[in-house]
Amino acid sequence: MADIKVTVDNITVTVPEGSTLLDAAHKAGIDVPTLCYLRDVNEIGACRLCVCEVEGARALVAACVYPCTDGMVAHTNTEKIKDYRRKTLQLILSDHNQDCLGCVRSTNCELQTLCKRYGVEKTDYYEGAKNEFEIDDSSASIVRDNSKCILCRRCTAVCEKYQSIGVIGNNERGFETYIGQAFDLPLAETSCVNCGQCIVACPVGALHEKDATAAVKAAIADPEKHVVIQAAPSVRVGLGECFGMPIGAEVEGKLAAGMRRLGFDAVFDTNFSADLTIVEEANELIERVTKGGVLPMITSCSPGWVKFIEHYYPELLPHVSSCKSPQQMFGAVVKSYYAEKKGIDPKNIVSVSVMPCTAKKFELGREDQDANNGLPDVDYALTTRELGRMIDEAGIDFINLPDEPYDDPMGESTGAAVIFGATGGVMEAALRTAVEWITGQQLGKDLLEFQDVRGVEGVKEASYKVGDLEVSVAVASGLANARKVLEMVKSGEKNYTFIEIMACPGGCVNGGGQPLVPSGIKNFIDVREVRAKGLYDLDSDRPLRRSHENPSIVKLYDEYLESYGSHKAHHLLHTSYVERKVNDDHE
Amino acid sequence: MKVSNVPFKGTKDQEAKLLEVIAKYKDQKGALMPIMQDAQEIYGYLPYQVQKIIADETGIPIEKIYGVATFYAQFSMSPKGKYVVSVCLGTACYVKGAGALLEEVEKQLGIGDGECTPDGKFSIDVCRCVGACGLAPVMIVGGDVYGKLTPDKVADILAKYE
Numbered sequence: 001m002a003d004i005k006v007t008v009d010n011i012t013v014t015v016p017e018g019s020t021l022l023d024a025a026h027k028a029g030i031d032v033p034t035l036c037y038l039r040d041v042n043e044i045g046a047c048r049l050c051v052c053e054v055e056g057a058r059a060l061v062a063a064c065v066y067p068c069t070d071g072m073v074a075h076t077n078t079e080k081i082k083d084y085r086r087k088t089l090q091l092i093l094s095d096h097n098q099d100c101l102g103c104v105r106s107t108n109c110e111l112q113t114l115c116k117r118y119g120v121e122k123t124d125y126y127e128g129a130k131n132e133f134e135i136d137d138s139s140a141s142i143v144r145d146n147s148k149c150i151l152c153r154r155c156t157a158v159c160e161k162y163q164s165i166g167v168i169g170n171n172e173r174g175f176e177t178y179i180g181q182a183f184d185l186p187l188a189e190t191s192c193v194n195c196g197q198c199i200v201a202c203p204v205g206a207l208h209e210k211d212a213t214a215a216v217k218a219a220i221a222d223p224e225k226h227v228v229i230q231a232a233p234s235v236r237v238g239l240g241e242c243f244g245m246p247i248g249a250e251v252e253g254k255l256a257a258g259m260r261r262l263g264f265d266a267v268f269d270t271n272f273s274a275d276l277t278i279v280e281e282a283n284e285l286i287e288r289v290t291k292g293g294v295l296p297m298i299t300s301c302s303p304g305w306v307k308f309i310e311h312y313y314p315e316l317l318p319h320v321s322s323c324k325s326p327q328q329m330f331g332a333v334v335k336s337y338y339a340e341k342k343g344i345d346p347k348n349i350v351s352v353s354v355m356p357c358t359a360k361k362f363e364l365g366r367e368d369q370d371a372n373n374g375l376p377d378v379d380y381a382l383t384t385r386e387l388g389r390m391i392d393e394a395g396i397d398f399i400n401l402p403d404e405p406y407d408d409p410m411g412e413s414t415g416a417a418v419i420f421g422a423t424g425g426v427m428e429a430a431l432r433t434a435v436e437w438i439t440g441q442q443l444g445k446d447l448l449e450f451q452d453v454r455g456v457e458g459v460k461e462a463s464y465k466v467g468d469l470e471v472s473v474a475v476a477s478g479l480a481n482a483r484k485v486l487e488m489v490k491s492g493e494k495n496y497t498f499i500e501i502m503a504c505p506g507g508c509v510n511g512g513g514q515p516l517v518p519s520g521i522k523n524f525i526d527v528r529e530v531r532a533k534g535l536y537d538l539d540s541d542r543p544l545r546r547s548h549e550n551p552s553i554v555k556l557y558d559e560y561l562e563s564y565g566s567h568k569a570h571h572l573l574h575t576s577y578v579e580r581k582v583n584d585d586h587e
Numbered sequence: 588m589k590v591s592n593v594p595f596k597g598t599k600d601q602e603a604k605l606l607e608v609i610a611k612y613k614d615q616k617g618a619l620m621p622i623m624q625d626a627q628e629i630y631g632y633l634p635y636q637v638q639k640i641i642a643d644e645t646g647i648p649i650e651k652i653y654g655v656a657t658f659y660a661q662f663s664m665s666p667k668g669k670y671v672v673s674v675c676l677g678t679a680c681y682v683k684g685a686g687a688l689l690e691e692v693e694k695q696l697g698i699g700d701g702e703c704t705p706d707g708k709f710s711i712d713v714c715r716c717v718g719a720c721g722l723a724p725v726m727i728v729g730g731d732v733y734g735k736l737t738p739d740k741v742a743d744i745l746a747k748y749e
Contacts, residue, residue, distance in 0.1 A: 167648060169654040171653065171657045173657070180650075182652070184590075190650075583642050583643060
């Protein structure tokens, strides 16, 4: 397509034909406020915050949907525009619950930020009807408070477009419009997979995770309880953002220190159980390959993905690895191996996790996730944001914390584990182990990195010659992409050996529990890439980069689990799945 | 929009017709509206069970179907009663007191406009001018026209249909 020249605020830029005025403004490095627009997610021209003046145009135009023409001259910040934006914000506030002080998004709310920017100070510009809504807290993961919703539709766009689920949408019309589920079913009774991408997209406080901090704090305060915490790989490249550090800042050591200062009795690393997952999963893969099991095998770490396949492709469930996720493996080992080693009654252990994920809150309550006499493997899952709030509330100066190590015996990990947080990371970690086990030869440093499966692309494919085997793999992130891969498996178009699927686009670094980045930043940079880079850097700096080399894992098998895929390992580390419907039968 | 709690009484025959409609439109872009219109033609309304069939067969999320159903006034999620009670709210009827008449009908039946009694006997549908302004205010019950009404006559009229 031909390039055209556009002048925005006296800066002339060249953009491809078909670009919008907002694209041109971004090219010129100008941030135009957007409440409904979110790059790659939503562009519907509804919120009217991105209005700009185009010379010769009859009225103000919505930059996010206004097509550029050659020679166009536009202005993004005149007094007229500012007045218009101010009025729009006042109108939004006229039907908005302004309980800002107690709001989970206060100081990180896009609406609040814009009201401040444009000098919207009073809260009662327009008196009139107000909608009243009930809070939907039926879900284990996600809470919706429509009194704070501004109807931007980012959440519905991400649910339908990225995740191909569409369990939330617009109901009714005009002033009565609200975002909800069909027939006002509670979210928990739908095929919602709890991925939390709706929360990540929400500009305001209408969506947030179900808070578990109170229960965790109560457990810490209880002297009877031995409270342990595990932190997932992606938390260490997210948490810093809660304290104003740059996006993707690596805070592995500060994270351990912060959790310790909160009073957890032991501070562990989910990386340990990521390594454990890899040895169990690689072992399962090799068994399936050599013994004629169901192939392709598909990963099972992402609870959003697992619930998705249960609802949408239950006939493919035999393809899913029986391995529990790292969170759940960790919990099962804490209440058995660790409890025995420490001489603690597992009933007195409270097993907490901090995850980049909202679906983990659902996962811990699933069936067959209670390997030790019916005790839940994990009691509470916090999101990265919740841990950030706890650290903030405790008055801990996070930025200036020293780097501290994780506790033994479940604090040691390899580079293979830390990359779990990026799409393709589990695949790469599994390949490192599986290839060495199959060939019996160690991979050289240059062969250790499987670059083909890295990057934020939605679907990635690669083929490797491993000994006599031709191993064909696929990696998908975002459930719409997962659907594409599954359709190819179903139709027989592709013959993969192993598939990695993560529910969230870009993998866990962009999970529904990660710190929220306002659209003003997300419209310019790809947060997924920046955070993932932090993980790959950690990997390349690690002395050990293969899961099966983790000395603590080797010890765990020697002392307790006996061998990969042993009876005991199966009991503790593997699980089963259930078939679910997309739309349940209702009377 | 009011969603009825009247038990669903769809038949196999109706379902077969709906599946035929869906098959006709399958893979056609923008087919949701015509499918929903035909479905309403077949069942008289669009309860959960009908929207579920459309969702399961087309792969369109049921929320999307519900969103469309609640957006357009042409779709109803409440069945028509055995006797449809139409209270005219046209100009002439309105100035002659149709508002109070409707209130009385709603009170007597315990349902609002667009709803159906749990026993499936009556539903209320307000309408705009039936062309009998000389008889204002007018109400039609199961096809029978009643004119020059006052609220105190409503109970007796409805009792005829018990």
